[in-house]
Amino acid sequence: MAPKEPGIKETRILLRHAGVPDLHKLATYESYGGYATQKRAYTELEIDWMVDQLEESGLRGRGGAGFPMGKKVSFLPHGDEAKYLCCNADESEPGAFKDRELMQRNPHQLIEGIAIASLAGDIGHAFIFIRGEYDKQGDILDEAVAEAYAAGYLGKNILGSGHDLELVVHRGAGAYICGEETALLDALEGKRGNPRLKPPFPAVQGLYGGPTLINNVETLSNVPHVIANGADWFKSFGTEQSPGTKVVSISGCVKRPGNYEVELGVKLRDLIFGLAGGPLDGHEIKAFYPGGSSSPVLEPKDLDLPYSFESMAEAGSMLGSGSIIVADDSVSIPHLALRTARFYHHESCGKCTPCREGTNWTVKMLERVVRGEATPMDLDIISSVQKNIIGHCLCVLGDSMAMPVSAMVNKFRKEFEEVIAAAAVSEFPTLVGRPIPVGTQEAAGH
Amino acid sequence: MDRYTPLEDFVGLDLPVDQANTTGRDQLGEPEQIPELSDVNCPDELRQLIEALMDRYPDKDSREGHKSASIPALWAVQRQYGWCTPEGIRQAAAVMKVTPAYLESVASFYDLLRLEPSGKSQVLVCTNISCWMRGGDELLDAFCEASGADRGKAGHGGALSADGEVMVSGFECLGACDLAPMVSVNERYFGPLEAADAKTVIDQLREGADVLPGKSLAKRPLPGGEDVPADDRTDSLKGPNQ
Numbered sequence: 001m002a003p004k005e006p007g008i009k010e011t012r013i014l015l016r017h018a019g020v021p022d023l024h025k026l027a028t029y030e031s032y033g034g035y036a037t038q039k040r041a042y043t044e045l046e047i048d049w050m051v052d053q054l055e056e057s058g059l060r061g062r063g064g065a066g067f068p069m070g071k072k073v074s075f076l077p078h079g080d081e082a083k084y085l086c087c088n089a090d091e092s093e094p095g096a097f098k099d100r101e102l103m104q105r106n107p108h109q110l111i112e113g114i115a116i117a118s119l120a121g122d123i124g125h126a127f128i129f130i131r132g133e134y135d136k137q138g139d140i141l142d143e144a145v146a147e148a149y150a151a152g153y154l155g156k157n158i159l160g161s162g163h164d165l166e167l168v169v170h171r172g173a174g175a176y177i178c179g180e181e182t183a184l185l186d187a188l189e190g191k192r193g194n195p196r197l198k199p200p201f202p203a204v205q206g207l208y209g210g211p212t213l214i215n216n217v218e219t220l221s222n223v224p225h226v227i228a229n230g231a232d233w234f235k236s237f238g239t240e241q242s243p244g245t246k247v248v249s250i251s252g253c254v255k256r257p258g259n260y261e262v263e264l265g266v267k268l269r270d271l272i273f274g275l276a277g278g279p280l281d282g283h284e285i286k287a288f289y290p291g292g293s294s295s296p297v298l299e300p301k302d303l304d305l306p307y308s309f310e311s312m313a314e315a316g317s318m319l320g321s322g323s324i325i326v327a328d329d330s331v332s333i334p335h336l337a338l339r340t341a342r343f344y345h346h347e348s349c350g351k352c353t354p355c356r357e358g359t360n361w362t363v364k365m366l367e368r369v370v371r372g373e374a375t376p377m378d379l380d381i382i383s384s385v386q387k388n389i390i391g392h393c394l395c396v397l398g399d400s401m402a403m404p405v406s407a408m409v410n411k412f413r414k415e416f417e418e419v420i421a422a423a424a425v426s427e428f429p430t431l432v433g434r435p436i437p438v439g440t441q442e443a444a445g446h
Numbered sequence: 447m448d449r450y451t452p453l454e455d456f457v458g459l460d461l462p463v464d465q466a467n468t469t470g471r472d473q474l475g476e477p478e479q480i481p482e483l484s485d486v487n488c489p490d491e492l493r494q495l496i497e498a499l500m501d502r503y504p505d506k507d508s509r510e511g512h513k514s515a516s517i518p519a520l521w522a523v524q525r526q527y528g529w530c531t532p533e534g535i536r537q538a539a540a541v542m543k544v545t546p547a548y549l550e551s552v553a554s555f556y557d558l559l560r561l562e563p564s565g566k567s568q569v570l571v572c573t574n575i576s577c578w579m580r581g582g583d584e585l586l587d588a589f590c591e592a593s594g595a596d597r598g599k600a601g602h603g604g605a606l607s608a609d610g611e612v613m614v615s616g617f618e619c620l621g622a623c624d625l626a627p628m629v630s631v632n633e634r635y636f637g638p639l640e641a642a643d644a645k646t647v648i649d650q651l652r653e654g655a656d657v658l659p660g661k662s663l664a665k666r667p668l669p670g671g672e673d674v675p676a677d678d679r680t681d682s683l684k685g686p687n688q
Contacts, residue, residue, distance in 0.1 A: 010674045016687040019672025033688030082504065094574045094619040101668075109686050125504050132521075132558045133570075133620050135633035136664070168502045173517050174557030176618065189505070190513030192555040208505055228685025236679055251576040251623030258624040258669030275670060293575055293619075325576055325623070339578050343618055349555075 008262070008270035011237065013245050014221050015261045018105040024140050026147040029108040035153055037228040041116045042161040045227070050120045054223070056231035058243045062098075063088055063179075063216030064292070064320045066309045069223075075203040076121045076211050084207040085118050085126040086188065086214045090172055090179040092131055094293035094343060095323035098247040099217035101259045103130070103137045106221070107144035111167065113223035115153060118165050121213050125166050129184050132173040141169045176347035180395045181214045182206075183349065194351045195395035216321075218247055238264035242308035246322045250276040253283060253328035262307075269303040272326060283328040287412070291320025293340055294400030296407030297327075317407070333412040334419045337405050338366040344401035355398030358389040362405060369416060372423025379416055383409055474532040477547035481540040488537035495522050496541045513544060516552045520559050529560040557617070564613040565606050567651045569593075570630040573601075573616045576623035580638065585627045588644035589614045612651055625663060635663035 012018070022028040029035070041050060055070030076083060087110065091099040103110060114126050128145075130138050145167055148154045156164045170188055172178050178187045182196035185207050206212025222244060226234050235243045242264040248271060251257040255277030262271065268290065272278060279285050287297040290307070296317040298305075305311050312319040327336055345359040365382050368374040386402035386409075393399070409416060475481060483493075496519045500506050503514035519542060523534035530553045532546075539546040553559040571589055573582040590597040594608030604615030622628045625637025631647060636658050643658060650657050659665075676683075 010670050011677065011680060012674050013680055013683065013687065015668065016674075016676070016680065016683070019668060029686065032686065033684070034686045037685040091621050092619060095576060095623055097621045097623055100621050106687075112686060131621065132556070133630060133633075136635070166504075170514075171518065171521065172556070173521065173559045175555060187517065188514060190516030190552065192552055224685045225683070225687075229683065233679070249623065251626060252579050256669045257576075257626065260670050289575075323623075327579060331579055336575070336579075339575055343574060346618055 008266060008274040010261050010275070011245050011263045012261045013225055013237075014102060014106070014109065014218065014247060015259070018101070023105055024107050024144060026108060026144070026151060029106070034108050035112055035151075037224040038112045038115050038153060039159060041119055041227055042159040042163065047120055047122075050116070050227055053226055053231045054117075054120065057226045057234040058231075058241070059219065059222055059226060059234065060242065060244075060309060061216055062218035062222075062246065062322065064093065064294070066319065069215060069219050072203060072213055072215065073117065073121050075201075076123075076213060077204070078122070082125065082208070082210045083121060083123045084210055084212040085114060085121065085123045086181075086184060086207060086212060087114055087126065087128040087217060087220055088179060088181065088184060088214055089128050089130040089134070089137075089217045090184060091134075091217070091321070092176040092179050092347075093321050093323060094340075095249060095251055095289060095325040096292050096321040097249045097251075098259050098322065100134055100137055102217055102221055102247065103134070104140055107141050108148065109221045109224065110141075110217055111144060111148050111153070113220035114167060115148075115158070115165060116223050116227055117213065117215065117220060119161075119163055123213060124164050126168075127188060127207075128167070128169045129178070129188060130169060130171055131178070132171050135171075138169060138171050145169055175349075176343075177349045177395070177397060180397065183395065184214065185212065192349075194349050195397075197394055239306065239308045239310070241310045242319075246307075246319075248307070249321075249323040250326070251324070252288070252326040253279055253285075253331070254326050255280060264308045265306045265311075267303070268298075268305055268307050268324075271307060272303065272324065276324075276326075279326065279328045283330060285326055286329045286331060287327045287333065287336075287408075289323070289325040289404065290315075291318045292323040293325065293343065294318075294396075294403060295320050296403045297411065299411060332370075332419065333408050333415050334366065334369050337408045338363065338370055340404055340408075341366055341401055344397060348397055352393035352395075352398065354389045354392040358385050358398055359401055361385055362401065366405075369420055370423070372420060374420050376417050376420060378420075379409055379413060474536060475546070477550070478545050480543055480545055481536050483540045486533070486537045486540045488540060489526070492522060492526050492534075492537060493541050496538055500542065512542065513548075515542060516544070516549060517556070517559075520549060520553050524559060528566070529562060529564050560604075560613075563606070563610075564604065565611050567611065567632050568604075568613045568615070568630075569647065569651075570615050570617040570620065571600075572618075572620045572622070572626070572628050572630075574619035574623075576619075577626040577628060580626040581641070582627040583616075584641055585629070585639055585644065586614070586616050588641040589629070589648070592645040592648040607648070612648060622663060624669070625666070631657050636661045637663070 059069045060066045175193050177183045178193040183193040187193040202212040238244050247261045260275045309319045341362045345363045348355050348359045350356045386406040389398040389402040499518040500515040505514050506512040519538045527534045535549050536546045571586040595605040595614040599605035600614045601616040622635050628637025
């Protein structure tokens with residue numbers, strides 16, 4: 001689909017009527033057509049047809065990896081063993097806040113999606129793993145789930161279909177790593193959130209050792225729409241490889257930060273300038289993360305690329321969770337790299353050495369850079385540390401630091417060298433090997 | 447109560463490593479023994495709440511035990527006592543039939559489960575990328591100044607205000623970059639804030655008044671407007687949101 005321009009407008013499906021004050025209440029949701037699709041799914045539709053539609057629609061996971069949702073469902077074994085569904089609502093990626101909006105404004109859309117996906121996958125137990133910080137949204141979900149039970153959309157023998165579904169809202173307690181699907185399973189089992197070795201993948205052996213379908217809030221919120229309107233309708237939005245709409249979180253140095261729902265494939269420029277209002281007055285865009293803090297940064301020359309999974313991958317970055325963070329010319333890239341690295345250092349669970357040590361040393365080296373105690377050679381060492389993290393751990397947390405930091409060092413090397421030179425001349429004589437004084441970390445360090 | 451034993455008490459050279467109390471937390475009873483419910487004085491309401499939480503999970507009858515309720519049970523302890531006290535952890539452990547050591551190992555993994563006294567109110571100031579670019583560090587400075595909390599400690603796990611009533615803590619991304627710079631006050635989100643708002647928040651918390659009613663996330667409209675006209679494909683929508 002060709003992006004509309006100029007004067008881009010949003011294409012709202014998931015966020016349609018999101019401004020209605022009581023949409024989070026069951027009666028209001030039903031008055032806008034809510035749960036009609038679940039009724040059809042539980043009483044008329046063939047399960048095979050629904051799985052086909054989900055696969056055919058090309059709906060890709062909206063949590064970060066972009067794996068086709070229908071394929072995940074079809075991977076579940078057919079058998080009598082207990083199967084589980086986990087909705088990943090542990091949205092903790094810096095820059096991402098779309099799931100918060102979807103759960104706060106339209107929790108029943110998510111519950112309906114979970115109910116339909118559970119029927120399609122023959123799943124009897126479902127969980128919404130919501131990050132502990134989202135207390136208000138957790139309360140809204142608790143109320144919505146209670147309403148759905150009372151109305152017979154959850155529980156035993158739903159709508160006379162013979163299918164049972166228990167849905168539990170499980171609150172995390174503050175750990176980015178629990179957004180990683182296997183760490184999420186450990187946290188749900190009441191353990192410290194450490195990732196597991198894959199394979200076996202969760203579709204084969206997941207929660208409590210049973211086959212488990214794990215999907216993001218936005219992915220599951222799309223399910224009722226795909227089933228109600230069909231795969232062809234869904235594919236009429238977006239691009240061939242990235243069908244559908246996407247709720248994009250735009251933040252950082254822009255005039256109107258927030259969530260915007262657009263067709264995939266619109267131009268980045270339309271998103272950042274058209275919808276989010278562009279950079280603050282008197283400033284220009286210097287760099288931006290196109291898919292959350294884990295994605296390699298792009299530069300202003302990339303603004304005319306279409307915003308889709310395939311186009312971001314081609315540009316050497318990723319669409320990730322669909323979160324754009326804009327940095328303008330007032331932001332120092334070495335400091336941005338340090339701020340990014342500190343986050344991953346804080347959140348590394350410590351299980352795998354390349355991530356635990358790599359994030360630690362990257363932070364220390366970047367602190368030396370901004371303090372003027374580094375030499376340009378240190379930039380090569382930083383790059384080599386990043387190479388030794390990528391692909392060497394159980395999960396991608398370490399990679400998520402290594403990719404943006406490498407991109408920043410590569411694309412803005414000149415600025416790093418200038419910062420090193422300026423700081424070395426002005427304040428600090430460069431003494432290689434000098435111990436780092438305790439307590440001189442940047443403000444707000446973690 | 448001073449929660450930390452003097453240094454020499456837990457790094458004694460003659461202690462085998464697996465018995466050393468490396469966190470410095472006071473031991474209460476035997477952390478590796480499952481306590482008896484009759485020994486821990488667990489309030490009835492807390493016990494009933496934890497039992498109800500355990501019933502929600504399908505592992506309640508499994509051979510490996512019923513640990514799924516660990517995090518919700520620790521939340522319940524924190525809501526009961528203001529933080530995860532050693533006594534509260536023992537009570538939850540007795541109800542769940544796990545060891546206090548296990549529950550503490552879980553609690554220490556998660557940033558929101560507090561293992562130290564943390565005042566009546568908690569202010570979490572986001573200092574992650576988007577908030578940092580819009581003045582998150584300066585906002586944390588302002589909160590420390592307004593409350594008298596130690597700035598160095600606030601950036602590394604939290605610090606109590608001078609009167610011990612409010613905990614101020616720098617925090618990693620809270621998932622509200624659209625409100626940058628923002629804070630979470632007693633688990634509700636507010637933003638975008640200016641440095642001057644810090645004193646207002648601290649004063650409102652001390653007075654028990656509503657915090658910044660005009661800057662609450664709950665009141666924030668969608669940035670693209672509440673109503674966007676449908677096009678011909680979304681107009682014919684079936685299912686939800688018709």
